[in-house]
Amino acid sequence: MLVARTGARSRALAVTACVGALLVAGGCGQIGGAPPPDESETAEQCASLLGADAGGRIVIGMHSDQPGMNFQEDDARRSGFDYEFAKYLGEYCGMTVIEQDVSTPQRQELLQDGVVDVIVASYSITDARKLEVSFAGPYLKTKQGVMVGAGSGIESARDLAGRKVCAGRNSTSWDQMIKNLPGITAVEAEGFGECTERLLDGEIDAVTTDQVLLYGYEHEYSGLRVLPGEQFGSAELYGIGLRHGDVELCEFFNQAIKDYVHSGRWVQQFKNNLPEHLDPDDFKPVDHDLTECPDPEAEQ
Template identity: 40%
Template sequence: MITRRIGAAAFTLVLAAGLAACGSDDGGGDDGAGGGAGGESIKVGIKFDQPGLGLKEGNTYTGFDVDVANYVAKELGKTDVQFVQAPSKQREDLIATGQVDLIFATYSITDERKQKVSFAGPYFIAGQDLLVATDSTIKGPKDLDGKKLCSVTGSTSADNVKKEVPGVNLQEFDTYSKCAEAVSKGQLDALTTDDTILAGYAAQDQYKGTLKVVGAPFSEERYGVGLKKGDTALCEDVNKALTKMVEDGAWDKAVEANFGPAGFKVDAKTNPPKLDACS
């Protein structure tokens, strides 16, 4: 079993403080999927190519982000969840143009992104790491100087590495699956993104015994639920659902079901995380 502390009481107390800070401003919630909006359908942005988090196979969607999204949607009273592919570089545009109501796509909360969208959560905290060949000598960012490193355009991972290792030969693809394939073929030296994502790839049948996660995280990635800028009503509704998911044990079950098979150990000191105040 994955070990961690629940911390549900703290989670709820922070939510209460956040709701008080939000006041009565609905932030245009009538335009969103929650916050008083009618209808039974909701459009949710997820990744389609991240095993263990957001993966589409035929008409089936699986992963931790998918499980959290389905739980939240149910609590919002939505019976028809329509999943939309949300590549990293398109997430802000998908929200701004109304193509999605919410985004659950390993969407790290950053000050820069909060200029364009609002966030509920966070609902998970991961750490940036490296995926390399099993016989690789790379043990961390300090070993990347002059190496060919892959990340995805529009991700915080690429920006972090540029700052950490100016001498790295960074190549940005549109999906992590393409990066993983290139590393497995020896065309690139490493892939960097969140450890949760990397663990999913390392656990896939085609990469077992070929790829490994270094296991030396060098950042903190706070996964938030992206939504329309200023929609505090929807943010509050999502946070209520996230709190309930922790309290009733569904969050634990989702963690175990999706990360357990990959042997990924969730950091009990940071998960489940405290919720931010809606604003």
């Protein structure tokens, strides 16, 4: 079991998804989100885009095992940058957020099956994924890094040859690991919380995923170290996952992201939730980073 630096966060990082029936009865959790009066027009637009059956709620798929991004305590309290961003989307839409736990491999399936309205779960935008899912964003950008045990003696990615390195199944991190870390023994897990648990238990030698996630684990749990300056692969651009071809909702949430960044809330929540030595400007998107919303007719 993982042991947090604070001592209070000691639960195993196993992610369990709530089923759709539970959502009807109240879901995995709720976050309030009634808008100020001057935002009523925005809320009305969001309700229209989500559909008449939304019922004043927006179901957002989230991770719960990523310290600094979205982490759920034993007492069900959540914290993290993604969590605060999801709360903001609820406020922007004037809706109550229903939290739906997702693991990395589940994200596309739950979105396509209509169990969730959107995904906010360190969901990287890729060309391959855009064939099945649409994205608004990015709302954060990062690169891949490596995390090891503090006393492992591993000082660079070159030292990983012949060692066991873990990444999440169906993640872009897995693909980048295979491409950029030759000679390793690749270990697959359901998510990066599971990888981290295996690292602390001594079952593997390293975890590789997005640096912003690794720094969250390093900050939260004793005995972990992110290799300084070790980054590789292409940039990971986190987007809001939407059902494929939903152009209007994509454009709506792109505007929501712009407003979030320009208002200063983006920087404030980054500083509130992630290690203080990280520079927000290294991870903050700018307007020209935003993806062009898909045109389903042009894709045919």
